[in-house]
């Protein structure tokens with residue numbers, strides 16, 4: 243197994259990339275997403291793997307220098323073999339037809355393999371695709387890695403659309419295809435990645451936002467989890483309990499647009515499974531109205547809190563829950579005040595709220611951090627792993 | 633938004649300048665001072681920002697050609713595609729970003745985004761209203777990018793870049809050497825543009841150039857004769 247080193251992504255794919263698999267990172271133009279490959283290379287190297295890096299667009303020195311400006315720098319030791327623009331030009335000068343170039347590349351990597359057996363190959367493929375054809379270039383490496391049992395990671399600049407990517411994946415045996423694209427909702431400076439295809443587990447095709455931190459590291463985000471429910475259910479208590487940095491609701495500013503909310507919240511409130519999560523409360527807005535509707539816009543997930551001792555309170559919250567359902571946002575139910583007497587049964591709760599068996603529901607005390615974090619964890623799993631939606 | 637002044641009287645008088653959202657092909661033979669004309673057209677003045685994407689000259693030469701006073705240095709941003717081939721470890725500066733080579737379209741795209749963000753930050757720090765950015769982009773030159781990468785890929789890449797320029801209501805000036813290319817290349821690249829400036833060298837006096845400016849919407853300014861003295865463009869009467 244080779245980790246990508248991006249915890250949220252590793253968690254999603256079951257820990258990391260199993261040996262011998264073929265991974266494609268597809269980048270939309272202009273999107274700062276080279277860190278996915280950088281981080282994986284850095285992890286593979288730190289795990290003691292022997293890596294071959296093919297960077298036809300630049301020199302080995304320039305490549306390593308670029309890496310070293312991020313937290314993913316690697317040392318150029320004998321487990322790190324780099325074929326750079328010099329190799330490309332050498333092959334270019336000696337071969338005329340694409341077939342000759344194909345053969346020359348194969349001979350070249352075979353020669354590397356004879357000296358050092360390889361665990362992983364990292365290919366920056368665009369220049370090769372341009373030179374010998376996309377299909378040929380990709381099959382050269384997918385087949386070579388298959389024969390040698392090496393794990394393959396490819397970075398590809400996709401100048402076309404997602405259909406092009408799907409066509410590429412259909413004709414090449416990639417086990418994991420991650421498309422990295424521009425933007426997320428209307429948030430500034432946030433991009434997203436999406437697992438479009440994976441063979442060893444099942445995942446939803448859903449945009450996962452991330453930012454690049456000041457130091458150049460990737461930070462997957464859940465920019466907006468809305469905590470809502472009827473009055474006195476324990477929403478404020480829940481947020482206070484889980485928040486690492488408590489921001490009062492005055493600062494949240496209920497009139498703020500989602501953009502300014504995220505900007506004001508520049509810092510995360512909670513981290514969970516490798517995500518930085520921003521929680522948004524619905525201060526003083528227990529009844530359905532335009533403000534709740536507005537707060538729910540662009541929500542990645544919803545935590546719906548109810549007071550497990552009060553049928554009356556449950557009923558009052560149903561209007562909001564209905565809105566959440568209609569928006570198709572993933573949500574979980576936290577039944578609060580579990581240490582109080584008079585708890586409603588699961589069956590009653592599910593009937594009143596008309597929940598499917600698959601909607602996570604847990605009994606918690608919002609005063610207990612571990613229990614409250616469990617709710618967030620369940621929601622993250624739902625958002626990133628579950629392929630069903632209600 | 634007002635048109636971008638070109639500093640060429642006949643164009644500015646007749647058309648107000650280059651319309652925001654325009655991408656203009658600058659087609660010129662070698663030794664016709666196309667770079668100098670591009671610098672002239674892309675001058676940021678004291679209200680605009682200029683991004684130069686260069687595979688022909690390094691950042692130092694470009695900065696010199698623009699010759700901005702220090703107080704206006706923040707108006708010039710450069711993506712230098714050649715220095716890193718000689719100085720592999722050179723780090724990015726605030727205004728100048730380096731990519732591995734002209735082949736590195738991934739890097740160029742990312743640095744372009746970073747520069748747009750940087751310009752937005754600069755503007756915000758100066759308390760200017762968002763959405764009023766004026767950006768001039770100069771690509772120096774399409775011919776050089778075509779040496780390394782197939783036309784189809786270059787077309788796609790600049791299709792995306794020109795669309796971004798249009799979205800921010802900027803202008804793009806793309807230098808193309810008219811001699812090193814075939815008809816197909818020119819006609820393909822023209823599809824990305826909504827204007828063209830064609831430069832010719834005067835047959836009688838090789839220090840005199842002749843340009844015509846044509847927009848795809850039919851507007852045009854025919855035959856402007858000019859010469860450079862130093863970096864100054866002097867129109868012939």
Ligand SMILES: Nc1nc2c(ncn2[C@@H]2O[C@H](COP(=O)(O)OP(=O)(O)O)[C@@H](O)[C@H]2O)c(=O)[nH]1
Nearest residue numbers: 472473474475476477478479480579607608609
């Ligand atoms: N016993 C108990 N009381 C709670 C719990 N969570 C919240 N409360 C209390 O319930 C009341 C309402 O909580 P609050 O967080 O303000 O609810 P909100 O209106 O949904 O924001 C407060 O008095 C809290 O102290 C809990 O887990 N157990």
Ligand SMILES: [Mg+2]
Nearest residue numbers: 477478525526
């Ligand atoms: Mg409250």
